[in-house]
Amino acid sequence: MTDSVLIEGLAVEAIIGVYDWEREVSQRLLVDLEMAWDNRVPAASDNVSDALDYALVSERVSDYLVQARPRLLETAAEGIADLLQGEFGVRWLKLALRKPGAVPAAATVGVKIERGSR
Numbered sequence: 481m482t483d484s485v486l487i488e489g490l491a492v493e494a495i496i497g498v499y500d501w502e503r504e505v506s507q508r509l510l511v512d513l514e515m516a517w518d519n520r521v522p523a524a525s526d527n528v529s530d531a532l533d534y535a536l537v538s539e540r541v542s543d544y545l546v547q548a549r550p551r552l553l554e555t556a557a558e559g560i561a562d563l564l565q566g567e568f569g570v571r572w573l574k575l576a577l578r579k580p581g582a583v584p585a586a587a588t589v590g591v592k593i594e595r596g597s598r
């Protein structure tokens with residue numbers, strides 16, 4: 481099964497970072513997600529309750545990032561993967577988490593993970 485649901489460029493303002501000053505201000509994070517899902521089921525029913533609802537997932541991921549206040553991008557990425565697998569039943573996902581303001585000389589920096597199996 482190779483179907484997916486996508487979320488690209490989800491922008492979240494959250495407290496994240498290892499330095500003292502980063503614990504005081506919100507910084508922009510960008511989330512890209514590819515999540516395995518059998519899209520034939522919602523296609524047949526035309527019912528969003530059979531779909532992996534990208535609006536609900538976007539809201540949950542944003543809330544998580546705001547509340548978790550992690551130091552590392554790696555910690556945040558792992559937390560998002562856990563909640564997608566545990567709460568939404570996503571079997572496989574690929575996630576990129578970017579922090580575009582972190583290194584001024586770089587266009588962006590970030591981490592990428594892949595969890596689960598299709």
Ligand SMILES: Nc1nc2c(c(=O)[nH]1)N=C([C@H](O)[C@@H](O)CO)CN2
Nearest residue numbers: 496497498499551552553554582583
């Ligand atoms: N691999 C990582 N390296 C760094 C991270 C991170 O989350 N993962 N974080 C920082 C600082 O918080 C940085 O963003 C401040 O500019 C440094 N390296």
